[in-house]
Amino acid sequence: MRKFVLGIVVTLGVLIIGGLAFMLLGFMPTNSKTAPPGIETHVAGMALDASMERHAARTGSPVPATDENLIDGMKIYTMNCSVCHGTLDYKASPLEHSFYPPPPQLVLEPIDDPDWHVFYAVTTGVRYTGMPAWDKALSEEDRWKVTEFLTHMEKLSPAVQEYWKNSYGVSPQPAGAHEHEGHGH
Ligand code: HEC
Numbered sequence: 666m667r668k669f670v671l672g673i674v675v676t677l678g679v680l681i682i683g684g685l686a687f688m689l690l691g692f693m694p695t696n697s698k699t700a701p702p703g704i705e706t707h708v709a710g711m712a713l714d715a716s717m718e719r720h721a722a723r724t725g726s727p728v729p730a731t732d733e734n735l736i737d738g739m740k741i742y743t744m745n746c747s748v749c750h751g752t753l754d755y756k757a758s759p760l761e762h763s764f765y766p767p768p769p770q771l772v773l774e775p776i777d778d779p780d781w782h783v784f785y786a787v788t789t790g791v792r793y794t795g796m797p798a799w800d801k802a803l804s805e806e807d808r809w810k811v812t813e814f815l816t817h818m819e820k821l822s823p824a825v826q827e828y829w830k831n832s833y834g835v836s837p838q839p840a841g842a843h844e845h846e847g848h849g850h
Pocket residue numbers: 713741742745746747748749750764766767768769776782783786787791794795796797799811812
C-alpha cells in the first residue's frame with residue numbers, strides 16, 4: 666500500500682515537472698493564429714455552457730425588444746462588437762482567424778442561445794479568450810439592448826429591417842444565406 670501511494674506521488678511529480686519543463690523550455694506554442702483542435706473546441710464549449718448553466722441568473726430581459734431598443738442594440742453592436750464578431754453588411758471580421766479561440770461571427774451565423782446566456786457572456790466575458798467583460802464599458806441597459814438585438818436578429822420587424830438596410834447597405838438575410846468558412850461550435 667505504501668509503495669502504491671509512493672508510486673502515485675512520484676508519477677504526479679514527474680508529470681508536473683515534465684509539464685513545467687515543457688513550458689519553460691519554450692515548447693508551448695503561444696501564437697493565436699491557428700485554429701484550436703476540434704476536441705479542445707468541443708470540451709471548452711461544453712465547460713463554458715455548463716459554467717453558464719450554473720452561474721448565470723435566469724432573468725428575463727428588463728429591456729423589451731421594441732423596434733427602438735433593437736435599433737439601439739444594432740448601433741451598440743456596430744460600435745463595440747463588430748470589430749471581432751463581423752459587421753452588419755455580412756462581412757466576417759478581418760480578425761476572425763487572429764484569435765485563439767476565434768470569435769464566432771454573430772451576423773453570419775446568428776446564435777440560438779437564450780438571452781440570459783448571452784447577457785451573462787457579454788457582462789462577464791469569457792476567460793482565456795479575447796472576449797472582454799463589458800460590465801465596465803457598457804451600462805446594464807445597453808448590455809440588454811445588444812443582447813436583445815443578437816437574440817432577435819432573425820425575427821426583426823419590417824421597420825427594423827428597413828433601418829438595417831438603409832444603414833448598412835444590405836438587407837438582413839435568413840440564416841445560412843451566406844457562404845462562410847466557419848469554425849463550427
Ligand atoms: C476583442 C474581440 C472581441 C470583442 C470586441 C467582442 N468579443 Fe465577443 N467574443 C470574442 C471571442 C474571442 C469569443 C469566443 C469565446 C469562446 O470561444 O468561448 C467571443 C464570444 C462571444 C459570445 C459567445 C459566448 C458563448 O456563450 O459562446 C457572445 C454572445 C459575444 N462574444 C458577444 C459580444 C458582444 C455583444 C460584444 C460587444 C459588446 C462582443 N462580444 C465584443 C471576442 C470579442
